[in-house]
Amino acid sequence: xxxxxxxxxxxxxxxxxxxxxxxxxxxxxxxxxxxxxxxxxxxxxxxxxxxxxxxxxxxxxxxxxxxxxxxxxxxxxxxxxxxxxxxxxxxxxxxxxxxxxxxxxxxxxxxxxxxxxxxxxxxxxx
Amino acid sequence: xxxxxxxxxxxxxxxxxxxxxxxxxxxxxxxxxxxxxxxxxxxxxxxxxxxxxxxxxxxxxxxxxxxxxxxxxxxxxxxxxxxxxxxxxxxxxxxxxxxxxxxxxxxxxxxxxxxxxxxxxxxxxxxxxxxxxxxxxxxxxxxxxxxxxxxxxxxxxxxxxxxxxxxxxxxxxxxxxxxxxxxxxxxxxxxxxxxxxxxxxxxxxxxxxxxxxxxxxxxxxxxxxxxxxxxxxxxxxxxxxxxxxxxxxxxxxxxxxxxxxxxxxxxxxxxxxxxxxxxxxxxxxxxxxxxxxxxxxxxxxxxxxxxxxxxxxxxxxxxxxxxxxxxxxxxxxxxxxxxxxxxxxxxxxxxxxxxxxxxxxxxxxxxxxxxxxxxxxxxxxxxxxxxxxxxxxxxxxxxxxxxxxxxxxxxxxxxxxxxxxxxxxxxxxxxxxxxxxxxxxxxxxxxxxxxxxxxxxxxxxxxxxxxxxxxxxxxxxxxxxxxxxxxxxxxxxxxxx
Numbered sequence: 015x016x017x018x019x020x021x022x023x024x025x026x027x028x029x030x031x032x033x034x035x036x037x038x039x040x041x042x043x044x045x046x047x048x049x050x051x052x053x054x055x056x057x058x059x060x061x062x063x064x065x066x067x068x069x070x071x072x073x074x075x076x077x078x079x080x081x082x083x084x085x086x087x088x089x090x091x092x093x094x095x096x097x098x099x100x101x102x103x104x105x106x107x108x109x110x111x112x113x114x115x116x117x118x119x120x121x122x123x124x125x126x127x128x129x130x131x132x133x134x135x136x137x138x139x140x
Numbered sequence: 141x142x143x144x145x146x147x148x149x150x151x152x153x154x155x156x157x158x159x160x161x162x163x164x165x166x167x168x169x170x171x172x173x174x175x176x177x178x179x180x181x182x183x184x185x186x187x188x189x190x191x192x193x194x195x196x197x198x199x200x201x202x203x204x205x206x207x208x209x210x211x212x213x214x215x216x217x218x219x220x221x222x223x224x225x226x227x228x229x230x231x232x233x234x235x236x237x238x239x240x241x242x243x244x245x246x247x248x249x250x251x252x253x254x255x256x257x258x259x260x261x262x263x264x265x266x267x268x269x270x271x272x273x274x275x276x277x278x279x280x281x282x283x284x285x286x287x288x289x290x291x292x293x294x295x296x297x298x299x300x301x302x303x304x305x306x307x308x309x310x311x312x313x314x315x316x317x318x319x320x321x322x323x324x325x326x327x328x329x330x331x332x333x334x335x336x337x338x339x340x341x342x343x344x345x346x347x348x349x350x351x352x353x354x355x356x357x358x359x360x361x362x363x364x365x366x367x368x369x370x371x372x373x374x375x376x377x378x379x380x381x382x383x384x385x386x387x388x389x390x391x392x393x394x395x396x397x398x399x400x401x402x403x404x405x406x407x408x409x410x411x412x413x414x415x416x417x418x419x420x421x422x423x424x425x426x427x428x429x430x431x432x433x434x435x436x437x438x439x440x441x442x443x444x445x446x447x448x449x450x451x452x453x454x455x456x457x458x459x460x461x462x463x464x465x466x467x468x469x470x471x472x473x474x475x476x477x478x479x480x481x482x483x484x485x486x487x488x489x490x491x492x493x494x495x496x497x498x499x500x501x502x503x504x505x506x507x508x509x510x511x512x513x514x515x516x517x518x519x520x521x522x523x524x525x526x527x528x529x530x531x532x533x534x535x536x537x538x539x540x541x542x543x544x545x546x547x548x549x550x551x552x553x554x555x556x557x558x559x560x561x562x563x564x565x566x567x568x569x570x571x572x573x574x575x576x577x578x579x580x581x582x583x584x585x586x587x588x589x590x591x592x593x594x595x596x597x598x599x600x601x602x603x604x605x606x607x608x609x610x611x612x613x614x615x616x617x618x619x620x621x622x623x624x625x626x627x628x629x630x631x632x633x634x635x636x637x
Contacts, residue, residue, distance in 0.1 A: 102175060
């Protein structure tokens, strides 16, 4: 399940509380998801102001709970496997899962929010 | 935070408007604006623009990928799961499981009741009325017909082609004029609820007693079909006790036609579909205990028959043709407990008890069995010339009638202690005893003896009476013929007088 400890973000931005609450409910209701995709959120939270929703997602990155990666949408609508930390690093030709190459400028570049992995240190084996 | 900044909002909305205006080059324009914002130090607005554009584009009915496509991506990392969420998930799962279990339990409880209501509504149980066939009360012998599952007391025995009814044919048969005929019926719907085999058996026995059959008749004979045979066996097993054995001795012969003594596979399927418990009583798997008990008690009863209590005699037949695609009661499921060889008839399970006329194979076989055992019962107790003559005349054997009459006169004289046997007759008695001793291990088959006797020289014919079993059969006076007879399959004592 995705992290839902949005309290810090909510306490710092009282005007975003309703949107943060909606997002938290969505995450709890989608425990099998491992990423936040703005396209899916937009579809499921249609009544939420798109600008505020985008602001909250950016805020989650700022507080270090999530990280943002850019992925390329294939012509069929799914996301290609490769991910980039900057959209400008997307190459001119991208392969889909069937290794068919396409021009990303003809489709779209989408930011996806992934939880930041906790770096748990395991004891060294003896 | 940028949300508080009207300036940031303005920048993002203006940029997005430019992107949407770009048409086919929107991604290219978006990247250019992103690059421009970054170069001017508006990093946060640039990131915000990319996310905002993705959201607004979706809301503008742009196609979105299916959730599973995102999930299928191999690069997606699965984050650690918090204890709180696990507990919450389990809680939801447990509640869901309890609700589902309740619904299933309710369904299991209610479904049979609903099914019973519906089935009994559609397939109403018709309570039959057992009855005599035509006139009755003159004779001292009674034949009782017992039908099988899904049958009824009248239609089971009626041939669909000739509309001949077996019970009525017996009633109009001169050869069987000494019998009254009674048809026993019980409710046996295809789908609806009904009495079990055990309940029917208890009820049937009580009716036999209440109607005074055991008091009013000297001889009771049963012709049974399918499950009717199991019912009859159970009834007779119930009176096989010291206090009621005298009732049992009134039952002289029981004829089993296609009786699934070891169950029937088709009953398994039918028991799934039907509410009728009679099918479950014939399920070879689930009802094996019941069937084995009935069959075991029956075998025990037959084993304890003696010369003074030789009844009931029992005869079995089975079908050899399938009913539709199914063999309902094949030979395998038929009881081998028969006083003669178990006979297979080329009929299916339904037609085997619907003889077209009196020449039908199964009718003649049954008639022969009835007459055969009638001779047994009469001969052993009180030889009756007139009765024997009448029966033999029906068989068209006038020579035999004369011979028997003469011999029975001799028998009556010989039974008098004042008249000693002559030496020749003593010798023949000894020969007969020796033949009997040799034949003990052979299989009984009186029908074969009859056929053999027909081939013998009638001028030498004498009457032989089995004084042990009360069997009167016809045989050759020549002692060597005894040996031949016994070699060919009798294990009854053959006495010669």
